[in-house]
Amino acid sequence: MAASAEGLPALTLVGPLLLLLLLGGWKRWRLRHAAPHVAVVVLGDVGRSPRMQYHALSLAKHGFFVTLLGFYNSKPYGEILQSNRIQITGLKELPRLAVGPRVLQYGVKVVLQSAQLLYALVVKVAPSAYIFLQNPPGLPAIAVCWGVSWLCGSKLVLDWHNYGYSIMGLEHGPSHPLVWLAKWYEKLWGRLAHLNLCVTHAMREDLARNWSIRAVTVHDKPAAFFKETPLDLQHQLFLKLARTHAAFRDCSEPASLERSAFTEQDPRSGKAVHRPGRPALLVSSTSWTEDEDFSILLAALEKFEQLSVDGEDLPSLVCVITGKGPLKDHYTRLISQQRFQRVRVCTPWLEAEDYPLLLGSADLGVCLHKSSSGLDLPMKVVDMFGCCLPVCAVNFECLHELVRHEENGLVFKDWEELAAQLKMLFSKFPDPAGKLHRFRKNLQESKQLRWDKSWEQTVLPLIMDR
Incomplete structure (x- = not known):
């Protein structure tokens, strides 16, 4: 009985891991036989993320089926809602703990968001040839999406809109340990993406010089419905x-x-x-x-x-x-x-x-x-x-x-x-x-x-x- 009790924690960890590996293998097999599919991930409000909506629309127009993952707080563009190739899968926006040290508040939120995103990508979303991810926010999304891409045979496309650590620095100051940790995290996991996109030539040069990340500049451009109004x-x-x-x-x-x-x-x-x-x-x-x-x-x-x-x-x-x-x-x-x-x-x-x-x-x-x-x-x-x-x-x-x-x-x-x-x-x-x-x-x-x-x-x- 004692030996059985000692083995319970190991089984508790091994069970979910085996299940993940089995799901990943099944999705790899499905990926080879299914219609081309892309997951577009925004760990934020989909309706206020125009660039990622544009990615979804362009992918759909070129033959991909698309699942758009994010918080569904604002209404997306009408073309998104009307497309029969784009499905929106909502994520729940998780509040920070109201008590305890700030590091603990961040930590708990990151763990819960990781679990939610992992479940959505592995269980809810169809096998995806690519995962397009907006950064920021990249914590914990970059690590989770890279893990899913490794597990399920997808390729991670990281679209750099800004640096998450620099935004965090506005609140905490540039020398705060959380800001330093966020910068280290972005630098580490950003290098593991299969493809990096960014919004300016200046950012492309900075990524190459200071982060050893090769990125392709994709300037923001207006969609066709932005035009002079009669x-x-x-x-x-x-x-x-x-x-x-x-x-x-x-x-x-x-x-x-x-x-x-x-x-x-x-x-x-x-x-x-x-x-x-x-x-x-x-x-x-x-x-x-x-x-x-x-x-x-x-x-x-x-x-x-x-x-x-x-x-x-x-x-x-x-x-x-x-x-x-x-x-x-x-x-x-x-x-x-x-x-x-x-x-x-x-x-x-x-x-x-x-x-x-x-x-x-x-x-x-x-x-x-x-x-x-x-x-x-x-x-x-x-x-x-x-x-x-x-x-x-x-x-x-x-x-x-x-x-x-x-x-x-x-x-x-x-x-x-x-x-x-x-x-x-x-x-x-x-x-x-x-x-x-x-x-x-x-x-x-x-x-x-x-x-x-x-x-x-x-x-x-x-x-x-x-």
Whole structure:
């Protein structure tokens, strides 16, 4: 009896291991006989991970069946939901422990996430030729996905959007033991991927120089549905938003439910037209976190308000700030405390299909994204450029790979520069001879490469040759 009791812990460990090996062998056999399948993994909100959704759509268009794994908190693109080749398998977002040392809180969460992801990939997902994984977040996803790829005969494709350790360093400081551990983890497991992709040339060079990782640059490109919005669709969108947001409503006398602050129907032709003296429409998309300093935009808007009230030749301004995040309520309260007369601010959460329409209807975009590593680029600017929307963007190390100052937009370092740019761009708005119009014309004439074509040229040959 004593010997049997001593053998129980070993059986407890050996049993699940044998089961995993058997499942892995079965999936290897299935992989050789099943239709081509790819797992696309995001240890985050699928609906707020556009690049991984684009990977899934491109894979599906080229004959693969796709399982998209991630948290299902936000609605994905309509093309994802309508595709008969893409299946979404939801993961449960696990909270951190509310008690105990922080290291213990992280440790417990990592163990539970590892078990959940391992179960999903081995049991729920069909045998996959490739596992596409977004990093960050890569802890514990890189190790788990590599283990599953070894076990089941898949190939791991790691898509570097940024460095997880640099994001963690914003909260804990760069010298914190957890940040050091995260950097060691990414460096170790990143080298084991079969294929590494990254978002900028600067990141590719950094991975090669400091991490000994060879990566292929796949710049973010706009999807085909990011484009300029025709006036009739602008009018429909503005009327829809006017039902819930006062900034879009017609304030003239007599007010009309068929007229927005920006557009109206021409009584002769019945077509939508811009209203004379309409406000300028500025759009900024943010995740409402400390690394995206909203206070820069708020200070610039205060200065614009002052200049406008003081008699400068400036239009009234509607500033739409989209997104979700932990500091949204805090900044919404700050906005409500402002006594703006010429500036109106609203913070809607848009459906996935309405966001491209808004960008395609706007006059200027503002990007507050600051890279924690200095090596990634803001996807929101990519989307804005797809809609031929000029941008003012806060400057950082490799932004020049996307925003070309004085050609397709402007870069700024602080609120004072942004305020000066808003004054210059909106002076005598809408001026067809102004710089804002010239930036838009440059974007229209640039013949931007779209995601589908870019993916076919860069990613498809890499996975077809392996």
